[in-house]
Amino acid sequence: MTPHAPTPAASDAAASKAVSPALLLIDGSSYLYRAFHAMPDLRADPADAQSQPTGAIRGMVNMLNSLRKDWPQATYAACVFDAPGPTFRDALFADYKANRSPMPDDLRRQIEPIHEVARLLGWPVLCVPGIEADDVIGTLAATAAAQGRQVLISSGDKDLAQLVTPRVVIIDTMSGKRRDEAGVRAEFGVSAAQMLDYQTLVGDAVDNVPGVEKVGPKTAAKWLAEYGSLDAIVAHAGQIKGAAGENLRRALAWLPTGRQLLKIRTDCDLSAHAPGLPALDALALKPPQTQELARFYQQYGFKTLARALEKESQTQSPSSPAAAPGLFDGVPDGASATDEPPAPHSAVQGRVRYATVQDWAAFDEWLQKISAAELTAIDTETTSLDEMAARLVGISLAVQPGEAAYIPLAHEGPDAPAQLPLDEVLARLKPWLQSASHKKLGQNIKYDRHVFANHGIDVAGYAHDTMLQSYVLEAHRPHGLQSLAERHLGRSGTSYEDLCGKGAHQIPFAQVPLDKAAHYACEDADQTMDVHRALWPRVQADAGLAATYALEIDTSEALFQTERHGVLIDAAELARQSQALGQRITQLENEAYALAGQPFNLGSPKQIGEIFFERLGLPVIKKTPGGKPSTDEEVLEKLAEDFPLPARILEHRGLAKLKSTYTDKLPHMVNPATGRVHTRYAQAVAVTGRLASSDPNLQNIPIRTPEGRRIRRAFIAPPGRLIMSADYSQIELRIMAHLSGDAALLAAFNAGQDVHRATAAEVFGVPPGQVTPEQRRYAKVINFGLIYGMGSFGLAKSLGIAPSAAKQWIDRYFERYPGVRRYMDETVQSARQRRYVQTLFGRRLYLPDINAASGPRRAAAERQAINAPMQGTAADLIKKAMIAVQAALAGRQSAIVMQVHDELVLEVPEAEAAWAREQVPRLMAGVAELKVPLLAEIGAGGNWEEAH
Template sequence: MTFGKGSHLHLIDGSAFIFRAYHALPPLTRKSDGLPVGAVSGFCNMLFKYIEDSTGADAPTHAAVVFDKGSHTFRNDLYPAYKANRDAMPEDLRPQIPLTREATRAFNIACLEQDGFEADDIIATLACRARDAGGRVTIISSDKDLMQLVGDGVEMLDAMKNRRIDREGVFEKFGVYPERVVDVQALAGDSIDNVPGAPGIGIKTAALLINEFGDLDTLLARAGEIKQPKRRETLIGKAEQIRLSRDLVSLTCDMPLDYDLDSLEVQEPDAETLLEFLSKMEFRTIVKRISEKMGVEAPAMPDPVQPAHAAHAADAPAAPEARPFDVSAYEKVTTMGALERWIDRIRARGYVAVDTETTSLDEMAAELVGISLCVEPAEACYIPVGHTIGDDDLFGGSNLVDGQLPRAMVLDALKPVLEDASILKIGQNMKYDAKIFARNGVAVAPYDDTMLLSYALHAGLHGHGMDTLSERYLGHTPIPTKELLGSGKSMITFDRVDIAKAVDYAAEDADVTLRLWQLFKPQLHAERVTTVYETLERPLSPVLARMEMAGVKVDRDVLSRMSNAFAQKMAGLEAEIHELAGEPFNVGSPKQLGEILFDRMSLPGGKKGKTGAYATGADILEDLAAEGHDLPARVLDWRQISKLKSTYTDALQGYINPETGRVHTCYVQCGAVTGRLASAEPNLQNIPVRSEEGRRIREAFVAPEGRKLISLDYSQIELRILAHVAGIDSLKQAFRDGLDIHAMTASEMFGVPIEGMDPMVRRQAKAINFGVIYGISGFGLARNLRIPRGEAQGFIDRYFERFPGIRQYMDETVEFAKEHKFVATLFGRKIHTPEIGAKGPQAGFAKRQAINAPIQGSAADIIRRAMIRMPEAIRDLPATMLLQVHDELIFEVDEDACDAVIAVVREVMEGAAEPAVKLDVPIEVDAGIGDTWAAAH
């Protein structure tokens, strides 16, 4: 097809696709060889979506993906410092760049790049040629540098936001129309590309000047007329620099090309070529989608559930052959006869996948809307019980949709099955559903949880949400929740969803869950993690559910008073910060803080990001504070108080349940790869304990009248595990003798007597003891202790000299991780380490994670074992287990039973590792009693 009138050229900014894919998605490696492919995966999905969306009147007749080639262009010859500030490409992205070109060609789209020119110049030249030939052009990018091309048949499309950028859109961005964008950019410069521009003149001021004088040449010629002295002097003194900047930002429309527009005609991809490439990348989900779209058979690939690193992978079962998903086959149950037939099928089968639909994610407030069941793949049903039309009427009556069975009748019928010990219930995040049923009088047991099965099998490889698991292991994308509920202000609750749509969505969830269970459950034995699932994961879930439903009493008045006190302290710190800065500014503004630190005070380490603002993250401020600068140290203090106020003393008040007067956190059992619990809504795991302010927040957690809170906390559990696994005789003996381990370490390292030791020396030893567990670097220790990096590194070096077994443990653990692609806890929990072979900054993190995971994971397993045994141990005592915070358990106890409860709980906790593991060091538990958590801790 000859390009001309009626033709439509799409020019895709390839680099933008790559970097969006890289930063938007978690790291992904090819299972067969560990090659990073996350950006390639995202890039392919973006190309596929682009092709699917390119239909109708806006479909292209011609298209190309345009890339940068190399870093040196003619602009570097004009100005050697051009783009000199750009960060180096991430090491794990570098090998993916050529693969994105290969992907483009596999999709049969023209792949363009040229030495000496940027992708933007190729786009500009092709856009100009297409426009001159009478065709339309759509540039698929949001890059502001391309906005100078918009107009006369050329528009831009921000594919991520699905927003078209025309002349008015350019004006909204720059304050001028496209023909004057170059003039504005020449004045404003660009910190990312290191275009100097006119110092002190930003986009808004540049637009005002160009609109006033008409164009850049006129402005520079008449610069003497500018009234503001500083601005006038800049324009006159920096005129040549500004003209150079215009040359740097101007795109060339006449670069020589080795191809013409006709060669960019849209072509259908060749199924064999495309699927061969995607299969080589091991992109299972997109292979399935594209093969279905093209009507061809998907090529065979290695089974993803048989990881290449597992020595026994060949024994792992393949995915069972199952009927295809068909939402039209799902049943809506609206009669008791139909429900009884499903109950009979459940009893005959002996298991059932079950899922609930509710009005909220808060289990303590959610109302049951419907229940879905599945006993065979592709055979599922949905029982609506709470779908409504509009709000309840004025007299409190419910506007239920007609045709639904009464909720109480359905629950009465299902209760015997759901509570039957001979029938296994299967769910995805079953703890949520169990709590919903419990609030409706049904005690679901026993149950399997596909989320926890995946966690036991795949910790460290990917997330464990149902959609992720379905796409990865079943090759099926479930109906998105957003399709039913919407988003933002227009979002509805599930009770307002049309029942016909709810049947498809809810029954599919049960169907997916059953298929995942059938796939995962047999793999436990093959992957040798049956014990992990059966003794650590499955039995912990109901324990956590009971804790969450019990909640903890929180005093709203105490929180309110703390919020006021924190506000006053923040005001005092602000005044101190302003005095140190020599002028007032918004302490909460990273941009203003950066200007104070690096422009006004000229402190070292200033580095600007993509927005042109200086980075002022905690790591930057901690480095500056460690070097003795007071202002960043005070800002860190201010930020900590601000976070405590907003995250806890203000926010916790909103989490107090109006019916119970208690806060009911939700424990996330698979939130950390090591087995450590997380908590959410609210997060009670991260209340700081080292600062006085953080400790004070615990004063708001109180015991009811006649009761006390008791806290039992493992003493230095991770150090004890380190002494055991690394075989450090001196540490083991110190624990056996009950010595102060931090003082002993200080004495060993610094040659000082334990008696009369300087507290600062002990503090340094404590920071090293705990830091080593987390693979701390000299930089990190310097930040923690606020000392120079060289001194901190010297401490670490001396530590390894004194305790050589620790270095040996670390080296051996890293080598094991590299060979097997996982590490393991003392109790057999596998933590996969897919990034262990990475290079660059990611490499250090992966190694630290591999070193720490067996230690932290073993500690997490020990407290899990204790929690699982606890309900039976305290069954006859007036005590309730309320909270778990890392190594600490908190109970609510009758005040006259505290000593008895402490004795029982301590015995369980100290013996939790046995009989599975016998540590070489004793496990000790500290206990406290109080009216508040703070007093008990």
């Protein structure tokens, strides 16, 4: 095999080679909606939430620049938009597009600027009254094709597939999907010539055009394969059996109208509103109007675009298009225009050099490259998503955008390629992998660390993780590599499902043909490098974000150690608990049958509703959207206060979930190689910064019931060791005291008082020594409820009191703690201006709905604004604690085995127990200085339950 065999270029570049369009048509109406929904809520004045919205404008600018760079050979072009007002379809069918929501006001305000900037960028803009954009595109495409020219349509709209011919191809620049004749057949199962008939049968829900009832894509494709056309299907309608045939016959009178509505016209008269059309000379691409563009960019706050334009004008000829960031790139909601990223290099726009390394000469060349590189992106292809079990299939490397290599190591099958021996490759790579001075970059680096650890290699030098960069910049958005590449670079790539298939038909990566596997793997490493160059400057530019990112990188290392160690499980104890739970579940079922007067399915809402409301006459608490009495969890809890049957059902559900989720399942999750359970901690999930645990989920073990607490007994230490649990005390209340600066709260914590008792004394007006247990319980609910933005209705529900009484207590609370009220009001007001809040350490928590027109959505965002800084700061503190304790454990036998909410769980040799009792709480309390003392409490025992 030839070393460094090049793989195909990225999808857009490949399309460029396959199609050399004379005419490039942009479905502007489709893309402006997609840009609006894909981009953050950018504003011309970031400090003013009511100023001109600019997200869709920015997205369209990036897209138009990317298209022009990707297809420089296009001589003619048009950016086509729908014009306001009715068309012939509205006259044909009064309910045409009746289901569509009105255009959002923020998008409507961006339409004219989008038209303006498209013209300034040199694109002819078409917006023809009375003619839909699809029909304009169809007419221009047909005209150019008839002249023997190649046409490329850029659109995500599947309806345009009926225009595809050997000379007309459609590219969706957001997904990378290509619809030529082969692509249409592969996607829809019919030819492009059959697409109109296919659409007529299926209908179009978006435009409210009915098809044949219950005839979907598979049936439509099957009929067209059998009969050839809609006319032939109609002619044989009497022979088609079953419900589909009956529905077809009922739709016969409608189908001609449906076909007219869905047919894209290719013969429109455009000359009245666009002189010179359809002759292509009227659509000549023009050079950008640089001076006017600069003014436009400044007006709308696009400072990076303006700088790039100025730089381009100094280095390129006037006809060159302005440089710009990738497709739909942008800054987070509420970010300043000065936070815009510099224009990243996209490998799609340059030369791509992908290599497949299959001999030692090529390997040595790449080893030299990565040894000399300032930063190397590294990615693994493996046998499993389970990081403790995954084995290497191959390794990809990138040293700069557009330059990557794939080293196949364990591809298999009858056509398995020549490969270098895995063990020897790893032996030669090991010094570089374990070198802290050779900086490495990855996407979800914790996973790759586990994979290499499975082969005996402890990777050092991981400096960056693009998933975590995205997480600290935009926690509320997706962080997968494909999503990041599309959002920040305008790059689309091959998905794993495209490569390996889905479900039962999915093949292992090791069986993918090498040329495709190599391109996919190189693309991953390449895109990771490219995304890093787009995101890292934005992280660096803000001190708070940079600190948060550094915290996440260090947390990733600590979590890797915790996951790797795992926790020991007592399978015999779980078996005993499962048996006891099973007996109690059976008993509850029998009791429920007796109370109902008959057997029934305790998991069936329908049967429960019949017994509750028809047989037993229980009161209806609320109804479903369909008007039937509800039996949801909230209703059961309310009814359980007065009736025994709902109480039995609730207890049955809780115990059944415990049994299936934990006592039955945990023994099967023990890793046979280690004898331990290894949970997986996800960092980039919760917007507050809290960790998520899965396989098994250790965060959700219920502790409010004896049965739930008992499960913790099964998490044990081996002989000669202890389980120790260190937990922050009232952490969110302490954070509230610090953030609000309320004098009474600060005094209570600094004096070491029971803060709930102190609150009860303030609210109920009694001396602390006379506070009753009930009053303390009420004060505890108030304290924690207000942290979560609870109002009088929520408090009344929690305490079982009248809303008027709850309001009085909340008012009394704020009279005694005015600093808390001030903090809440100021936080919400700041959030409305910035559209995010921050933790004490600079983590940003975005609130897209804080200025929403919808009252409930806005109110929910306001509650989040109050709570998120406390939850997020608590999340930051436990991460800092984990890092500090992990560092102190170096050289010791003790290990962190779990992190659960505000708690660290350790496995400690008895010889180190005294040290841990003293030092772990001290380390946890010392990770930050607040206006009140941080307090961590520690307990020990043979199992997790005893440690509490």
